Amino acid sequence: MKTRTPVIVNILIILTILFIMYYMFVQNNSFFTSPYFWGTVAISIILAMIHNAIGDLIENHKFKALNEEEKAAYLLEKKKPFLKALWDSAFKKQTAKEEKDMLIDHGFDGIMELDNQLPKWWLGLFYFGVIYCIIYVVSYSFTNFADPIKEYDEEYKTQLAAIDEYMKTAPQATLENAVYSSDMVTEGEEIFKTNCVSCHMDGGKGGIGPNLTDNAWINQPESTLFKSVFHVVYNGSPNNPTMVAFGQNGQLTGNDIQKVASYIYHINQEQQPITPAQGGAAPQGTEANWEK
Ligand code: HEC
Structure with a gap:
């Protein structure tokens, strides 16, 4: 008669599987506060206890059928702590007689083959792997779990947020260090359209406001066009x-002013002026004579 796994071990295994399952399907820790999670936990524990109680009944019944010697051996085995029993069983060597019983009628060069039982730790890992695999495949197929596109989107969002955060505290362009950049023209145009x-x-x-595409300027506070525009927009x-x-x-x-000044530099220096004949102001x- 085999000793049974204690109910607490079964409950721990069930809870681990439940946890993995919920984590994969929900993908964050919010299920901890969900009544569904605790409901399943409660039902699983109750089922495990019922399973254990039925096991007790069967065990009692079988125990009565044993002779005194077997009874004593069984009680001794049952006293062993679970982990020790597990450990012992993993390294158990069979006796010569047991070996003979499981000898397979099949050998080569005098080497015989035994029909050994698989070690418990091996079986445990195997069953765990199978269950994990099923949960994984189902959650991969029917939820967003491990979905690369969703993960990419989330990563992308956090990156954007990080850039925003950086931009808030990053040093801003000033009149002294601002420079024209053709890369900023498009963004500058957006700022121009809004403001x-x-x-x-x-x-x-x-x-x-005056025509910004021609070479006549009321305000010429700086010697170059770009700095002059930056100066007027800033001050x-x-x-x-x-x-x-x-x-x-x-x-x-x-930084925004650097961008919009780049846009104005672009329409003034890199495009034809919009003359009054074309609808410009x-x-x-006075005519400006900007330093390059
Ligand atoms: C409410 C109207 C108004 C808005 C909005 C406005 N401006 Fe002006 N802007 C003016 C006026 C009026 C002048 C002329 C100032 C003067 O006579 O000295 C001017 C002058 C300028 C000049 C100098 C032109 C020169 O000939 O001296 C620049 C450069 C300029 N604005 C850029 C901008 C930019 C860039 C924005 C948006 C960020 C902007 N302005 C928004 C009305 C406006």
């Missing part, structure tokens, strides 16, 4: 408060 187009009109052709116009100080009042960051200010 400036109401006064400077499409493509900077001029309206309430506003000293003559006309309609052109507000976007940098000083915090409406735009230094008439030149205001």
Whole structure:
């Protein structure tokens, strides 16, 4: 008569499997607070106890049928702590008689083959592997578990958030270190469309604010076009408060101003001016002679 696995061990195994299963299907720890999780845990424990109680009944019944000697041997075996019994059984060597019983009628060169029982630790790993495999395949097929596309999306989102976070604290461009970059023109155009187009009109052709595509400038605070634009957008116009100080009042960051100034540099230096004949505003200010 074999000794049985204690019910607490069965419960621990069931809980481990349940945990893995819930984790794979839900993919975060939120199931810990879910009534479904605790419900399944409770039902599993109750089932394990019922299974154990039935086992007890069968065991008692079989025990009665044993003779005194067998009874004593069984009681001795049962006293062994579970882990020790497991350990012993893993390294158990069979006696010569037992070996003879499981000898297979099949050998070669005098080497005979035994029909040995598989070690318990091996069987345990094997069953665990099979169960894990089934749970994995099902959750992989029917949930987002281990879905590379979803994982990629999430990773991408955290990366974007990290960039945003960095940008908030990153040092901003200043009048001293800002430089024109053709890479910023597209982003600069977006900033222009949101903040400036109401006064400077499409493509900077001029309206309430002057034409930004020609070579006539009212404000020429710096010696180069790019720095001059950065200066005016950051500090506003000293003559006309309609052109507000976007940098000083915090409406735009230094980096944003660097971008929008790059866009204005681009439409002024790398494109043809929009003349009054083409719908642009008439030149205001004086001809500029920018340093390159
Ligand atoms: C509310 C209207 C208004 C808005 C919005 C506005 N501007 Fe202006 N802007 C003006 C006016 C008016 C002037 C002329 C200032 C002066 O007479 O000194 C001007 C002047 C300028 C100048 C200098 C032009 C020159 O000839 O001296 C630049 C460069 C400029 N704006 C860029 C921008 C940018 C970039 C934005 C958006 C971030 C913007 N402006 C938003 C009204 C505006």
